[in-house]
Amino acid sequence: MKAGNIHYNCENDLPKQIALFPLEGALLLPGGFLSLNIFEPEALEMVENVMVSNRLLGIIQPLSSAPDCCSTQLYKTGCIGRITNYSETGNGQLFIILQGVCRFTLEQELVHTKPYRTALIRSNIKDLQEHDIAADINRENLLNIVEQYLTINEMEYNWNSIIQAPTPLLVNAFSALIPFTPAEKQALLEAPDIGSRAQTLLALTEYSLMKQTGAEYH
Incomplete structure (x- = not known):
């Protein structure tokens, strides 16, 4: 699987720990794209942090609507996305485009040490391969x-x-x-x-x- 300029070929190419971005109604699929306007302070910090590391985020849906995305329960399956486009909008916000790399299973959320959620995950390596079906x-x-x-x-x-x-x-x-x-x-x-x-x-x-x-x- 290629996302942006990077090829992801095996488990070692992917992180075992990732920043989670809970978004109700958001669908990012392997090879697909998702455009997002980033404006909440915790999300802005999260994006800035991953931009200087591996550019990877875990897009995942909450199980139910809740005003506090930091505590609501999440589905067990999400999708790793690589930030392939990043721009400052001039009003303190960001605009990013994510390309889906592969799905993941949420294994364990980590204790909050940052204003956003992080977790240990297991990547679906099969998504990295091209299947002619x-x-x-x-x-x-x-x-x-x-x-x-x-x-x-x-x-x-x-x-x-x-x-x-x-x-x-x-x-x-x-x-x-x-x-x-x-x-x-x-x-x-x-x-x-x-x-x-x-x-x-x-x-x-x-x-x-x-x-x-x-x-x-x-």
């Missing part, structure tokens, strides 16, 4: 369902760019683009592989369309 995905059905969703919801899109994109990229991009619930996004993250994620994406999108239109989609 796109042939198992029904691309035509995927494109058909997604086109219907984009059209019904009046979302702008460049269809020529979409049909030229590799299937795994489409699956991850649409998983992040469509406004699923936090629990649904977690299901997409935890899908074992890109083929399973495509099936989950199709099922969730079809269900959303059925609720919107009352029609069944196959």
Whole structure:
């Protein structure tokens, strides 16, 4: 897996301890991207610290909505992201873009010594390898369902760019683009592989369309 200028090939390339960024409704997938505006003091300090180390953050969802992100319980699965773009906005805030490296399992949170959360993690090394299973995905059905969703919801899109994109990229991009619930996004993250994620994406999108239109989609 390449993120920015760095190749991540094995377990030794990844940290066993990482800064956690709990974000409800955020979905970062291996190879995918997530743009964030950083403005809270603890998040600003966290980003500044990782920028001078390995540029890696652990994006993870809280189990429930809570005003205090420093104490709420977290899901066990998150995604390591590398900061590939960093800019100061001029008003004391930051804008960053993360590229997903691999998923991780949260093993143990550490005692707070900083204003943000840190934990020991176990990385999903399988995510670092390129798996050619796109042939198992029904691309035509995927494109058909997604086109219907984009059209019904009046979302702008460049269809020529979409049909030229590799299937795994489409699956991850649409998983992040469509406004699923936090629990649904977690299901997409935890899908074992890109083929399973495509099936989950199709099922969730079809269900959303059925609720919107009352029609069944196959």
